[in-house]
Amino acid sequence: SAVISQKPSRDICQRGTSLTIQCQVDSQVTMMFWYRQQPGQSLTLIATANQGSEATYESGFVIDKFPISRPNLTFSTLTVSNMSPEDSSIYLCSVEQGIGDTQYFGPGTRLTVL
Amino acid sequence: TQLLEQSPQFLSIQEGENLTVYCNSSSVFSSLQWYRQEPGEGPVLLVTVVTGGEVKKLKRLTFQFGDARKDSSLHITAAQPGDTGLYLCAGGTGSARQLTFGSGTQLTVLP
Numbered sequence: 516s517a518v519i520s521q522k523p524s525r526d527i528c529q530r531g532t533s534l535t536i537q538c539q540v541d542s543q544v545t546m547m548f549w550y551r552q553q554p555g556q557s558l559t560l561i562a563t564a565n566q567g568s569e570a571t572y573e574s575g576f577v578i579d580k581f582p583i584s585r586p587n588l589t590f591s592t593l594t595v596s597n598m599s600p601e602d603s604s605i606y607l608c609s610v611e612q613g614i615g616d617t618q619y620f621g622p623g624t625r626l627t628v629l
Numbered sequence: 630t631q632l633l634e635q636s637p638q639f640l641s642i643q644e645g646e647n648l649t650v651y652c653n654s655s656s657v658f659s660s661l662q663w664y665r666q667e668p669g670e671g672p673v674l675l676v677t678v679v680t681g682g683e684v685k686k687l688k689r690l691t692f693q694f695g696d697a698r699k700d701s702s703l704h705i706t707a708a709q710p711g712d713t714g715l716y717l718c719a720g721g722t723g724s725a726r727q728l729t730f731g732s733g734t735q736l737t738v739l740p
Contacts, residue, residue: 516674546726557717557733558672563726607671615660615679616721616728620671 517542517612519621527627528598535594536624538608543588546611548618549581551604558607564591598628631656633720635731642708643739650703650716650734658720661694661701662728666715675703708738 518541528534538547546565550558562570562583570583584592595602605625609618634653642648652661660679664672676685678694678701685692689712691704705712715735719728 519671548727554668555715555733555735557730560727609671611726613677615662615677616723616726617660617662617674617677618719618728619674620664622671623669625669 517544517610517619519608519610519619521608521621521624523624524622525625525627527629529629530599532598533594533596534598534626535592536606536608538591538593538621540589540610542612544610544612545588547585547591548609548611549583549591549593550607550609552607552623553604561593561606595626598626600628602626603628631658631720631722631729633718633729633731635718635734637734638732639735639737641737641739644709645707646738648705648708648736650718650736651700652702652718652720652731653700654720654729655699656720656722656729657698658729659698659723660721661698662719662721663692663701663703664717664719666717667713672715672717705736708736710738710740712736713738 520539522537549561552558561576562572564570564585582594605623607623609620663675666672676692681698682696683694689706718731
């Protein structure tokens with residue numbers, strides 16, 4: 516299975532600033548996903564990122580707020596822009612690999628916005 | 630919109646007890662995944678099932694995919710404190726290449 520790392524693991528940010536989260540995979544993958552999760556709750560898909568094309572955003576998420584880059588088959592970034600306390604959450608990246616629609620997840624980035 | 634209803638939402642049991650977590654939908658899925666997540670970590674894949682009626686065993690954990698591929702269950706035998714965590718089911722349809730996640734079951738196993 517793919518090994519996925521995320522940076523930073525956690526951050527505390529001020530309102531109005533932006534944070535870019537990095538996701539690195541140890542193998543080439545076609546599809547990468549970005550999720551948001553409140554502690555103890557389920558995952559909400561933000562967007563799907565394929566290399567060489569624009570990210571596809573889910574309802575309620577827009578590119579201006581969550582711009583995504585996917586420069587190659589092993590790396591992606593998610594930026595949380597103009598942050599507010601409501602953006603405080605855990606942000607997870609994942610990749611699709613193996614049978615079915617199986618996804619493997621990174622360790623997550625815990626974001627706190629003051 | 631496909632939905633996966635997961636139950637129970639919270640479960641607190643004593644070490645040594647058995648438990649079952651359920652994942653139900655009115656939609657058909659081509660695959661069903663179960664994950665366990667511990668605080669401060671990402672979800673870790675436990676199993677993927679793809680065939681209706683399939684049963685997979687992973688030590689004390691037994692996973693079943695319903696015959697109609699609309700539901701799944703996770704049974705843990707003789708639970709241990711190390712089983713504590715958030716359990717998530719997720720269904721895939723193949724075509725959308727995305728997963729639909731259940732609401733999660735927070736399991737606490739008391740020593």
